[in-house]
Amino acid sequence: MKNKYFLVLMFIFGVTSISFGSGTSENDNKNAPVRSLSSYPEFNSEGYTIKHFEETPEAFPNPMKGFKGDRNPEGMNFLNSICFQNHEYASVYRHYIKYSDLESSANDTVQKIIDWSNRAWAGIEKRNIKVNPRILLTFPIAPDGAFSPGWHNAMEYNEFWPSDIPQEGFVSRWFSKELEERLRKFILKLGQAWDNDPRVAAVEIGLWGYWAEHNLSTDAPNSNYYDGIIPKSMAKTLGDAFNEAFKNKKGMVRYPYQFTDHQFGVVHDSFAKPDEQDYDRIINTIRRNNIWKDQIITGEIAYDFDMSSLYGSNPDNTLRNNKYSDYIISQIKRAYASSLGWISYYTYGDLSLKYNTTRIQKALGYRYVIRSAVYKEKASKGESINFGFEVSNIGSAPFYYNWPVEVSLLDQNRNVVYKKNLNVDIRTWLPGEKYTIIDNITIPNNLTDGVYFLTVAILDPAGNLPSLRFANTNYFYGGRTPIGIIGVNTEPQRDFGKFDLLYIDRSLQYTIRNANPANRTINREQGIPAVFDRLNTDIWNGSTMNIRTGSETINGVNFTVYTINGNHVKDSHAKAITAGNAATVNNLKRMRAFSFTILGDGNDYKVSLQTSDIWSNAGGWDIYHTIIPTIKGEAINVTIFVDTLVQSGWTGKFSPFIQSNVQSIQFEPYYNNGVGRFEYKIYDIRTYQ
Numbered sequence: 001m002k003n004k005y006f007l008v009l010m011f012i013f014g015v016t017s018i019s020f021g022s023g024t025s026e027n028d029n030k031n032a033p034v035r036s037l038s039s040y041p042e043f044n045s046e047g048y049t050i051k052h053f054e055e056t057p058e059a060f061p062n063p064m065k066g067f068k069g070d071r072n073p074e075g076m077n078f079l080n081s082i083c084f085q086n087h088e089y090a091s092v093y094r095h096y097i098k099y100s101d102l103e104s105s106a107n108d109t110v111q112k113i114i115d116w117s118n119r120a121w122a123g124i125e126k127r128n129i130k131v132n133p134r135i136l137l138t139f140p141i142a143p144d145g146a147f148s149p150g151w152h153n154a155m156e157y158n159e160f161w162p163s164d165i166p167q168e169g170f171v172s173r174w175f176s177k178e179l180e181e182r183l184r185k186f187i188l189k190l191g192q193a194w195d196n197d198p199r200v201a202a203v204e205i206g207l208w209g210y211w212a213e214h215n216l217s218t219d220a221p222n223s224n225y226y227d228g229i230i231p232k233s234m235a236k237t238l239g240d241a242f243n244e245a246f247k248n249k250k251g252m253v254r255y256p257y258q259f260t261d262h263q264f265g266v267v268h269d270s271f272a273k274p275d276e277q278d279y280d281r282i283i284n285t286i287r288r289n290n291i292w293k294d295q296i297i298t299g300e301i302a303y304d305f306d307m308s309s310l311y312g313s314n315p316d317n318t319l320r321n322n323k324y325s326d327y328i329i330s331q332i333k334r335a336y337a338s339s340l341g342w343i344s345y346y347t348y349g350d351l352s353l354k355y356n357t358t359r360i361q362k363a364l365g366y367r368y369v370i371r372s373a374v375y376k377e378k379a380s381k382g383e384s385i386n387f388g389f390e391v392s393n394i395g396s397a398p399f400y401y402n403w404p405v406e407v408s409l410l411d412q413n414r415n416v417v418y419k420k421n422l423n424v425d426i427r428t429w430l431p432g433e434k435y436t437i438i439d440n441i442t443i444p445n446n447l448t449d450g451v452y453f454l455t456v457a458i459l460d461p462a463g464n465l466p467s468l469r470f471a472n473t474n475y476f477y478g479g480r481t482p483i484g485i486i487g488v489n490t491e492p493q494r495d496f497g498k499f500d501l502l503y504i505d506r507s508l509q510y511t512i513r514n515a516n517p518a519n520r521t522i523n524r525e526q527g528i529p530a531v532f533d534r535l536n537t538d539i540w541n542g543s544t545m546n547i548r549t550g551s552e553t554i555n556g557v558n559f560t561v562y563t564i565n566g567n568h569v570k571d572s573h574a575k576a577i578t579a580g581n582a583a584t585v586n587n588l589k590r591m592r593a594f595s596f597t598i599l600g601d602g603n604d605y606k607v608s609l610q611t612s613d614i615w616s617n618a619g620g621w622d623i624y625h626t627i628i629p630t631i632k633g634e635a636i637n638v639t640i641f642v643d644t645l646v647q648s649g650w651t652g653k654f655s656p657f658i659q660s661n662v663q664s665i666q667f668e669p670y671y672n673n674g675v676g677r678f679e680y681k682i683y684d685i686r687t688y689q
Helices: 004-012 110-120 170-175 178-196 223-228 232-247 278-288 317-321 323-336 350-365 582-590
Strands: 018-021 048-052 092-098 130-136 136-141 156-159 200-203 250-253 266-270 297-301 368-376 384-393 405-410 416-423 434-442 448-462 465-468 481-488 544-554 557-569 574-579 593-599 604-612 622-630 635-641 658-671 675-684
Touching: 110 178, 170 178, 170 635, 178 232, 232 250, 266 323, 278 323, 317 323, 317 350, 323 350, 368 481, 384 481, 405 434, 416 434, 448 675
Parallel strands: 092 130, 130 200, 200 250, 250 266, 266 297
Antiparallel strands: 018 434, 048 368, 136 156, 368 384, 384 434, 405 416, 405 448, 448 465, 448 481, 544 557, 557 675, 574 658, 593 635, 593 675, 604 622, 604 658
């Protein structure tokens, strides 16, 4: 009787959604009875029907879960990368960021961070991906750029410190009050730049230590410095600053037990490695304190240590072996992990890996399945009708942000004719539990008589577009899950028609209109697209190229835009833009970055940069290249940071890119056969300072 009275009060006071948990978590009785949807009093009247649905066998990308990408990993070149490479499952990418790129002195403003972010993350919202940024002061690496045996004993230290921080000895460098205060103020700047930026999924609170992992390996001089682990005083300062600066984003740390005054998520860079220092302690902290219920757990599989007997020596080895994959899945469930990196570097298209890539993608993070739904099959215009659905989270973790759940009516062409948000908090949908959602809709008076699909979707608040998807076979392209068919003044039908596959739907996106806008005053020294004084139409092997000049307004600023398009045949080349003389090349030394857009045609492109001697304008060294996969009809935005490029191949080591300047950009399509269409846009900012 108590529950029935509660329901009546809910409707009297206008609360339109009710969510019930059935209590079937892993610690509860698995045989506890689950109340049928049709037994609720809201559905006692005539005309209501119940439908049952199936989980899809597919693994598919879903926001902030699954295999975690890195920004263009290519050896250690992800520190100097120019794009986020496509990955079949990755929706969240770790992004290592050099501290000095965001702040070279204490006088640098928040706007410098905003401008850098807008360049580095341009266009990722169109691909429905987000980033976990981690800011580095130093990044040790083996001399050959690889994690070969014994590499820890021969590390080279790549340094990204601001110019005005003292570097007088090991202790002064890492443990000074001056550094502590500087990092505190810097985090406050980050909050202003990123807390409302929808491209940021969560922040890895790095900054301190090697690789920003909150440790100094074995280099700490004595036990007064916690054997190299971040001191609690430094942890408290960073934690307090983060909580002050970030009200909307989750934060993650390497050693949660050092952040005793805070409860952050965990980023474990030796995930699943049982002999790693404090691995069990960290996992037990996650479980004992229920950190996983409110905070994100992520990390990477460490392949730079010999764990071949436990989980294999490389990603392909792990994923080709069921025993190794079983172990990884067991650790995912033990830690309530949402995403994992490094293991994501497996060989795409290798069918021998597909079974276990599917299993691990499903296991990571949340996985929501709608089991059944009840609704009224026939309704009149203006009528209020109830509906309900039962959802299970069969994954390993919750989703950690309160994204809205939308119910909508679609016409037979799948156009939305009615929608409203439900009063549901999906953060409470814990793994291993079932939930019942009950609500109502009012049929619009202006609807045409006919048959309509009743659908649900989880929206990204950045644009309120469908984004997070239920793992159901009943799926409509574009992010919506149909749960019913309603006839409006019409006899209902019971056939949904053809469902779509989730894996191949790459149409989802969000918008960044509410993100921090770019600064309209562009400073050349802070980083802008490089200026090229002529366009070159050199072509080979039967390619065709056309160049037209137009204009485009971005954030209220009018740019001259050169659009280059045409056809490529197999193995053809087209040099798109060229610096025309030595003076121009010299001027490029001051340019920090340039950007361009490729209109995808489904093929892979190689983008290479050539350099010339800054005095003689001679040469043509191919000093940088990357492969950019494209999706047909989708634009890929690429930014190349000139001052961070590296030159390799001369000494077997990475050396700073100092003596050379960019001479040209060369686009080279990788086709198996046939002719491909391309389009590049180059934004000329010479008239805008």
